[in-house]
Amino acid sequence: MIGERHWRRLALGFALCAALIWLFPYAWMLLTSLKTSQELLKAPTALPAALRFSAYTEVFRVIPVGRYVGLTTLMALSIAVLQIAIALPAAYALAKLNFRLRGAAFACLMSALLLPAELRFVPIFTLFSALGLVNTLPALVLPFALSAFGTFLLRQALLSVPDSLIEAARLDGASELRIVYRLLPPILAPSLVAFFLVSFVHHWNDYFWPLVMTVDDRVRTLPLGIALLREQGSGVRWHIVMAGNTLLSLPALALFGFAQKHLLRGLGSGVG
Amino acid sequence: MLAVLGVFFVYPLLSALCTSFYDWDLLTPPRFVGFDNYRAVVASGELLASLGTTLLVSGVVVLGSLLLGLALALAVHRPGPLAALARSAVFSAYVVSWVSVGLLFLWIFDADAGVVNRALGAVGIGPVKWLTSTSVAPFTVALIVIWKVTGYAMVVFLSGLSSIPPELQEAAALDGAGPISRLLHVTLPLLRPTAAFVAVTSLIASFQLFDVVRLLTQGGPVRSTTVLVYAIYEQLFRDLRVGRASALVVVFFLVLALLTWLKLRAFRAEAAA
Numbered sequence: 001m002i003g004e005r006h007w008r009r010l011a012l013g014f015a016l017c018a019a020l021i022w023l024f025p026y027a028w029m030l031l032t033s034l035k036t037s038q039e040l041l042k043a044p045t046a047l048p049a050a051l052r053f054s055a056y057t058e059v060f061r062v063i064p065v066g067r068y069v070g071l072t073t074l075m076a077l078s079i080a081v082l083q084i085a086i087a088l089p090a091a092y093a094l095a096k097l098n099f100r101l102r103g104a105a106f107a108c109l110m111s112a113l114l115l116p117a118e119l120r121f122v123p124i125f126t127l128f129s130a131l132g133l134v135n136t137l138p139a140l141v142l143p144f145a146l147s148a149f150g151t152f153l154l155r156q157a158l159l160s161v162p163d164s165l166i167e168a169a170r171l172d173g174a175s176e177l178r179i180v181y182r183l184l185p186p187i188l189a190p191s192l193v194a195f196f197l198v199s200f201v202h203h204w205n206d207y208f209w210p211l212v213m214t215v216d217d218r219v220r221t222l223p224l225g226i227a228l229l230r231e232q233g234s235g236v237r238w239h240i241v242m243a244g245n246t247l248l249s250l251p252a253l254a255l256f257g258f259a260q261k262h263l264l265r266g267l268g269s270g271v272g
Numbered sequence: 273m274l275a276v277l278g279v280f281f282v283y284p285l286l287s288a289l290c291t292s293f294y295d296w297d298l299l300t301p302p303r304f305v306g307f308d309n310y311r312a313v314v315a316s317g318e319l320l321a322s323l324g325t326t327l328l329v330s331g332v333v334v335l336g337s338l339l340l341g342l343a344l345a346l347a348v349h350r351p352g353p354l355a356a357l358a359r360s361a362v363f364s365a366y367v368v369s370w371v372s373v374g375l376l377f378l379w380i381f382d383a384d385a386g387v388v389n390r391a392l393g394a395v396g397i398g399p400v401k402w403l404t405s406t407s408v409a410p411f412t413v414a415l416i417v418i419w420k421v422t423g424y425a426m427v428v429f430l431s432g433l434s435s436i437p438p439e440l441q442e443a444a445a446l447d448g449a450g451p452i453s454r455l456l457h458v459t460l461p462l463l464r465p466t467a468a469f470v471a472v473t474s475l476i477a478s479f480q481l482f483d484v485v486r487l488l489t490q491g492g493p494v495r496s497t498t499v500l501v502y503a504i505y506e507q508l509f510r511d512l513r514v515g516r517a518s519a520l521v522v523v524f525f526l527v528l529a530l531l532t533w534l535k536l537r538a539f540r541a542e543a544a545a
Binding site for chain 1: 281283343367375380505508521
């Protein structure tokens with residue numbers, strides 16, 4: 001079967017090309033970040049002469065990287081935790097409780113998926129500016145408290161949890177609250193982990209919402225801070241921007257490396 | 273739960289609908305103007321232009337990521353370290369932030385010092401105005417978006433491929449079907465619902481493009497990359513026209529509703545397959 005072997009080679013060659021095309025930009029970012037401004041000016045595409053981390057010290061000098069990282073992590077963590085805390089009981093009600101209008105409630109929730117942040121920000125911005133909430137952490141967190149995607153994901157997972165398990169807990173005298181927050185989480189662990197990671201990465205990376213809801217450094221997040229690096233100083237100092245960019249993309253890439261399987265399960269579930 | 277749904281989902285929509293009938297700059301009291309905002313965005317050509325740009329960029333992105341995602345999925349749907357490396361590399365772009373990707377390609381496609389133009393210059397081509405020519409910039413933006421999102425299409429196609437029972441392929445092979453005819457007559461027809469799902473999902477996602485435009489081109493040159501969300505953003509934060517921004521939001525909502533209806537149909541078809 002010579003044909004089959006040729007196809008295999010062709011496929012692997014294609015895969016190799018793809019890997020190169022997708023890995024090259026990261027390599028270029030890293031290489032550029034190790035250059036000096038003289039090197040960059042004279043030969044922007046040459047390899048750096050030595051390993052110099054001066055661009056990184058410059059990034060730490062011009063922007064408060066630690067503060068940005070702390071704030072971004074706090075924001076993404078708050079959103080993910082809040083989303084799970086609300087999605088768990090909602091998913092439980094939609095999957096396991098029988099009440100009138102359950103179908104309507106589910107349809108309502110799913111239509112919330114229709115309204116991405118880009119569509120909701122105008123009224124929320126005017127509302128928050130009337131309440132004096134613009135440029136605060138709640139303005140970054142609260143609008144995302146409800147995740148229709150998370151609720152849907154957990155509901156799907158709950159559908160395969162046998163009712164008898166919940167009945168047994170009830171007979172043991174467990175309250176509904178206890179069922180939702182104590183009994184279910186260990187059972188739903190794979191879905192919870194997947195959703196937590198997807199949500200955390202998504203909001204850690206988010207640019208749009210922090211951009212429209214912040215006006216100064218007080219609650220600025222890392223992606224915003226790094227994007228602003230480009231607008232500082234005279235001319236674009238690409239080695240510094242790329243050093244900042246390396247700092248920005250490393251955590252996401254590292255998390256991806258460690259938790260690829262979970263992330264894929266979260267994203268592959270169809271609704272994302 | 274209901275409160276959150278009300279405040280952050282229902283209220284914004286209704287409020288946008290209301291505000292779209294007012295002239296409001298956030299500073300002075302709103303003034304009722306009827307359908308004037310809608311008339312203005314249509315008459316100025318802004319609505320059609322931004323919808324057209326959104327459609328152009330989205331069209332290229334959907335087509336590109338669909339075909340590339342499918343080809344990649346077919347190529348890497350096998351064991352072995354090289355296929356695994358390619359899978360991870362391609363999908364990693366989906367996990368990295370838009371800011372990272374935007375800055376990265378701003379540098380790579382830099383007209384003078386960027387590595388692409390330097391490489392092309394070395395073989396006597398260019399310099400290509402990747403981001404500063406009205407006819408090239410929308411495609412450069414689309415290309416970068418394709419780089420970012422193809423990993424998602426690939427992953428969905430991979431899961432589609434794994435759900436095809438291997439016996440089907442084996443049976444076709446026993447009947448004497450070669451690799452190409454198995455691809456055309458067994459694999460591709462079975463992947464059709466998956467493809468529809470990927471297409472609609474990425475269409476909806478690319479209608480919401482903003483970050484990459486804001487970072488790379490700020491809607492330019494000469495508004496050639498002003499997609500819908502960027503137009504809304506400009507109306508609000510540059511021109512302080514809340515009414516017109518809201519009118520665009522209402523139109524945007526109607527378009528998304530239509531696309532989502534398509535998506536639900538695709539989703540059902542995929543679930544049924």
